[in-house]
Amino acid sequence: MPTDRPHLFDPERSTTVVIGRRRWGVRDAYHFLLGAHWWLDLLLITAAFLGANLVFASAYAVLGGVANARQGSFADAFFFSVQTMGTIGYGEMYPVSLAANLLVTCEAVFGLVLTALATGLVFAKFSAVRPRMVFAPRAVITPLDRVPTLMVRVGNERGNYIAEVEVRLTLMRTEQTLEGRTLYRMRDLVPVRSRSPAFSRGLTVMHTIDESSPLNGATADSLRATDAEIIVTLVGIDGTTGAYVHARYSYLDDEILFGHRLADLVTELPDGRIQVDLRQFNKVEPDDS
Numbered sequence: 001m002p003t004d005r006p007h008l009f010d011p012e013r014s015t016t017v018v019i020g021r022r023r024w025g026v027r028d029a030y031h032f033l034l035g036a037h038w039w040l041d042l043l044l045i046t047a048a049f050l051g052a053n054l055v056f057a058s059a060y061a062v063l064g065g066v067a068n069a070r071q072g073s074f075a076d077a078f079f080f081s082v083q084t085m086g087t088i089g090y091g092e093m094y095p096v097s098l099a100a101n102l103l104v105t106c107e108a109v110f111g112l113v114l115t116a117l118a119t120g121l122v123f124a125k126f127s128a129v130r131p132r133m134v135f136a137p138r139a140v141i142t143p144l145d146r147v148p149t150l151m152v153r154v155g156n157e158r159g160n161y162i163a164e165v166e167v168r169l170t171l172m173r174t175e176q177t178l179e180g181r182t183l184y185r186m187r188d189l190v191p192v193r194s195r196s197p198a199f200s201r202g203l204t205v206m207h208t209i210d211e212s213s214p215l216n217g218a219t220a221d222s223l224r225a226t227d228a229e230i231i232v233t234l235v236g237i238d239g240t241t242g243a244y245v246h247a248r249y250s251y252l253d254d255e256i257l258f259g260h261r262l263a264d265l266v267t268e269l270p271d272g273r274i275q276v277d278l279r280q281f282n283k284v285e286p287d288d289s
Contacts, residue, residue: 033121034128035152041125044120049085053171056081056107065097085111129241132157134281135249139230141209141218142261142287148209150189150253153262155202155281162236162245167195167205170233171214173226187214189230199236201276202265223253230256261287 011073033041060066068078080093084107095101136153143149147267150169156162169189174182190213192206218228233248263283267275 008139019135030121034124038125041121045121048114053078053081056103058084059103061099063065063097063099063103065095065100067094067096068092079108079242084108085114087111090201124239129238129243129245131162131233131238131245131247133247135232135257136262136282138260138284139251139256140260140262140284141256141258144206150207150209150215150230151262152205153202153207153281154232154234156199161239162199163197163239165199165203165236167191167194167233168233169205169207170231171228173223173228174230184227189214198239205232205263220253223256228253228256257284259287260284
């Protein structure tokens, strides 16, 4: 049965509520904006630009001193502010009083700062390398050479190669100490192969469940009873940009299937060519062996 227990180490699928965390500060804004979606960043930049112009337009409307601006016209004051902050250049309207010129100076400085911040944010997001690595939604435990083996499937949607790939598997579960305390502990699951020189389309991460494995003797019921969660992390070098990339995924107890195997992706065609069927990526099949 599916569980509503949150993924502790997968923020995108986590519903964990944290109490007592330090309050969010201004210094965290840049980190938040870097991780936010493009549409949200563009919306916030637009809102900041329009909001600042509304403030300066209100000041122009109160102080006056803008030539050819209609008396009491907030629209003229607003568009004059947009021209000033955007360094577009004045047409019919221009500052004529000392107060208006001082306000124009302040707005010009503010506009430079806002433009610099927005440019830096857009460039940082545009230049950041975001991998398109996907994980099959189910992990399986199936015999391999008559030994129970945990298998996790990872794919690269871009199809370029990722060099010097390093994979880690970690088991999280509740355990009782000798003192009777209940702890949520991490146990390393040693992959059959933890490093790969290159990763292009697909990769199957495997862990042999022998006498030394923390999963030795585990069943679906025991995983459920201990709130087990398996975390997969992958780190490598993007072959196109040379930048480090990473991805992670987690599997709860109901997402780890015993007695199943991952569906085959690779088949040989009659003419000898190799066919990779990505439609089978997320599929699992009962293992009758």
